[in-house]
Amino acid sequence: MAAKVSEIFSIIALTIPSVRVNAFNVSETFKHQTHKRCVFFDRDGVVNRSPGLGYITNFKEFALNDGIGDLLKTVHSFGWLAIIVSSQRCVAKGLIDAKDLASIHGSMQASLIDHYGSKFDAIYVYTGQPGTEHWEKPRPGMIEQACKDHAIDPAGSILVGDQDRDIKMAKNAGIGRTVRVLDVSEKRSNEIIADQTVDSIAEMVVAVREHLA
Secondary structure: OHHHHHHHHHHHHOOOOOOOOOEEEOOOOOOOOOOEOEEEEOOEOOOEOOOOOOOOOOHHHOOEOOOHHHHHHHHHHOOOEEEEEEEOOOOOOOOOOHHHHHHHHHHHHHHHHHHHOOOOOEEEEEOOOOOOHHHOOOOOHHHHHHHHHHOEOHHHOEEEEOOHHHHHHHHHOOOOEEEEEOOHHHOOOOOOOOOEEEOOHHHHHHHHHHHHO
16 A cells, blocks of 8 residues: 555656655755755645645645745745645545545645745655554654655754644654644644744744744
């Protein structure tokens, strides 16, 4: 099963071979730098509008949050990477397969390039499939793999998330700064304290830009 998933992601990404299982690398930005810095983004509720208690199963349901495209351009202009670390158990639940998930991300990337000239440098996804347990949030597996694959310095990096598991994952991985976007409408637990908490995506964009500067 793992080999099949890896093959699917490799085909969709259309980039370097040996793509990690459930990791979908989309560029070799800053390839030769070491100790790179990165802004890690949770996906649903941060990059795109939250589907609530459900899942996004096709690109028609995907709506990019305002300001994310321009923020990507800013992140890259400072020489940082931008990487998504997302939980998508919908794959293990049979609501969507790995190929469809990769297609959603491929469409997102194409739209970002068309409208903003920037896209995410990589996308790491925990799907709930057997053998990927170490990638489950709040375990640090996804971030650790990304840091290994892209020579990232976690202590110099940022994570933006909207749930306890995002912030705890970042802390477990040694990420230097965390920013939490509150969503009071979903009444989520807020027990894990981030370095900075904001009330909206617009405030998050400002907070990340200020840190980059």
